[in-house]
Amino acid sequence: MSTIIVSGAATAGLRERFRAHGLKQKTVVLFDTNTRKLFGEKLLSAMKAEGFTVLELTVPSRENSKSFSTAFKLYGRMIEAGVDRSWNLLAVGGGVVGDLGGFIAASYYRGIPVIQLPTTLLAMTDSSIGGKVAVNHPLGKNLIGFFHLPELVLIDPSYLRTLPAREIYSGLSEVVKYGFIADRAMFERLDEHFEEVTALEEPYLTEAVRRSAEIKEAVVEADFREMSGLRATLNFGHTFAHGLEKLADYRFIRHGEAVTIGMACALSLSNHLGYLDEASLERGLALIRKFRFPRGLVEKRFLSIEAPVLLENMLSDKKKLDSRLRFVLLRALGEAFLLEEDVEDREVLRAIESAKDFFRNPRSC
Numbered sequence: 001m002s003t004i005i006v007s008g009a010a011t012a013g014l015r016e017r018f019r020a021h022g023l024k025q026k027t028v029v030l031f032d033t034n035t036r037k038l039f040g041e042k043l044l045s046a047m048k049a050e051g052f053t054v055l056e057l058t059v060p061s062r063e064n065s066k067s068f069s070t071a072f073k074l075y076g077r078m079i080e081a082g083v084d085r086s087w088n089l090l091a092v093g094g095g096v097v098g099d100l101g102g103f104i105a106a107s108y109y110r111g112i113p114v115i116q117l118p119t120t121l122l123a124m125t126d127s128s129i130g131g132k133v134a135v136n137h138p139l140g141k142n143l144i145g146f147f148h149l150p151e152l153v154l155i156d157p158s159y160l161r162t163l164p165a166r167e168i169y170s171g172l173s174e175v176v177k178y179g180f181i182a183d184r185a186m187f188e189r190l191d192e193h194f195e196e197v198t199a200l201e202e203p204y205l206t207e208a209v210r211r212s213a214e215i216k217e218a219v220v221e222a223d224f225r226e227m228s229g230l231r232a233t234l235n236f237g238h239t240f241a242h243g244l245e246k247l248a249d250y251r252f253i254r255h256g257e258a259v260t261i262g263m264a265c266a267l268s269l270s271n272h273l274g275y276l277d278e279a280s281l282e283r284g285l286a287l288i289r290k291f292r293f294p295r296g297l298v299e300k301r302f303l304s305i306e307a308p309v310l311l312e313n314m315l316s317d318k319k320k321l322d323s324r325l326r327f328v329l330l331r332a333l334g335e336a337f338l339l340e341e342d343v344e345d346r347e348v349l350r351a352i353e354s355a356k357d358f359f360r361n362p363r364s365c
């Protein structure tokens, strides 16, 4: 598996870190325009001072940089610069840069090592870990890709200080998800220190990031290719979220925002189907209540969607693939499972309606 370092010193002494992992000092460093501006000078000058040979590449900071055409252009830059299999690639950014960088590393010269330096909360706790790398296709997100584990994941939570609040909340939904699916104590701690984590206060922030990374890594290690159903539990709330993202054309809602709403739906479904008791449902929703969306827009968008329309959008890709919806449910706070049986549409609709009631009037639920 990968070596994951969570520390304020994660990016110090890169030469030694690379050497210890058998990585050469010839490195393609991939940024997006924001991470280049924020972290580029300091990182590149430190690397050059340590004797690295560097090819610097920057892509626009937007989801559609995760495309085959961008990758194709970057392969060209790398070939022209003489990058061969003795090089590696360091991806500095959020999930977009991490997924694109991982995709390029997995395919270039039949594969070169990738090192992830995640700079968003979502990337630190989710996308940089586990080796799923991909680009989008016009017919769907993340459809073209590989399993290509990073050699190293370098996580310095202080990189988050420049991240906008909306991105913090968005990443936090995946953090909370780990509490829901795998760790009751983490759930309790997040519930107690939610404000401190959102304010990036230590030690709460590093603790939350470290525990998330540990859980993701452990799940991936036990079920790398998603065969046993364990890795699928990472998709708690995501079946609903995908429908919401699709309806918003992947533009007007952040992934984490959709997951937050999706988790409220999944909690209700777990309760309605008799797996999760009422008290746990209430406690789960109480944590979700702490999320702040920009000007309430996300809730309004969700409330304006008819439940059957959301269900139709959750199903649309599945119909094309002739497959069915799969739901991750909770048996208790900290214990998730992938439900093997089909769920009747009316139960899915009922769960969406319950979540709508909750977001309509979060205090009363």
Ligand SMILES: NC(=O)c1ccc[n+]([C@@H]2O[C@H](COP(=O)([O-])OP(=O)(O)OC[C@H]3O[C@@H](n4cnc5c(N)ncnc54)[C@H](O)[C@@H]3O)[C@@H](O)[C@H]2O)c1
Binding pocket: 032, 033, 034, 035, 038, 061, 062, 063, 066, 093, 094, 095, 096, 097, 099, 119, 120, 121, 122, 123, 126, 127, 128, 129, 130, 131, 132, 133, 134, 141, 142, 159, 160, 161, 162, 163, 164, 167, 255
């Ligand atoms: N591979 C996986 O397992 C996996 C898992 C979840 C999500 N993803 C993918 O991750 C992507 C979303 O990632 P994301 O939410 O990190 O989005 P992102 O990469 O688009 O980053 C969000 C924004 O924050 C900016 N940014 C990054 N770091 C910053 C910093 N420290 N300070 C200020 N601004 C900063 C970026 O430039 C961008 O504008 C999606 O493409 C999704 O499919 C992949």
